[in-house]
Amino acid sequence: METYYLRSFGCQMNEHDAERIRAVLEDHGLTSVESPEDAGVIVYNTCTVRESANERFAGHMGSVSRIKRTDPERLVIITGCLPQAEQQALFAAYPFVDAAIGPQNLDRLAEILVDGALRPQGFFDDRDVFSGDLAARRLRSFQAWVQVMSGCTNFCAYCIVPFVRGPERSRASSAVIAEVGALVADGVREVTLLGQNVNAYGADLTGSQAQGDFADLLREIGAVEGLRRVRFMTSHPRDLSDRLIAAIAEIRSVCEHVHLPASLALTPSSLRCAADTPLRPSWSAFLHCVRQSRTSVSQQI
DSSP: OOEEEEEEOSSHHHHHHHHHHHHHHHHTTOEEOSOGGGOSEEEEEEOSSSHHHHHHHHHHHHHHHHHHHHOTTSEEEEEEHHHHHHTHHHHHHOTTOOEEEOGGGGGGHHHHHHSTTSOSEEEOOOOSOOGGGSOOOOSOSSEEEEEOEEOOOOOOTTOOHHHHHOSOEEOOHHHHHHHHHHHHHTTOOEEEEEOTTGGGTTTTOOGGGOOOOHHHHHHHHHTSTTOOEEEEEOOOGGGOOHHHHHHHHHOTTBOSEEEOOGGGGSOTTTSOOSTTOOOOSOHHHHHHHHHHHOTTOEEEO
């Protein structure tokens, strides 16, 4: 078990989580290899939101099954949204898997590496734990992913995210700012703020925990000396407030880019976007509102 192979599928948050998984593995003395055939520990970080990612993962499992039959002592670990969605059914579908970990339980990976003999193991609790609080092994020196929140509470008719990532939970702004400051000191010049619905940042915090909204957080991050570019994703129009649009327009380091799900362009009559939650009057009116404040802004769908 001196080597590991890590393959991650899906969204930018999975790329973020893969950096944390990589750090845990390397902190336990494992060295990365390019092929699962050469690895003592095989980890797949999965996605169940994007069908193409799910299909690619399933395609890899045939090879992993063969590797495991050849050498049963190898450790096969599945992380991410797929095990959270399927839980014990994952072990039934892939009986050679030794451990499965949902997104809110990545900190349990270290336990599996220590107690590898206790198989199979599954960790699927909906916990108030952020993968962003774990150490990371970044692949790019100048750019970093920063988790500001996790989960979603919109329960759109087409989306599984609230069921696999849990409800909206915001990290403390002090933790986010401290992470950004440390990254800049390490040479990072661009950060991408991540969450399933970053625009809702802070809405779940009340009383003494209340720390402002996403516009306030953007302004704090924009004030970090040495940081040149700030991006964020993904956004929901319901929470993209006028205050946030103003922040995008006024903060020089925030890039002229808004990432929105294409499905939100559909009318509420053809698709229930968010239960009991009105959207802005129209998609075109929403974009016009953003571009009035910053004419160079682009949208990605």
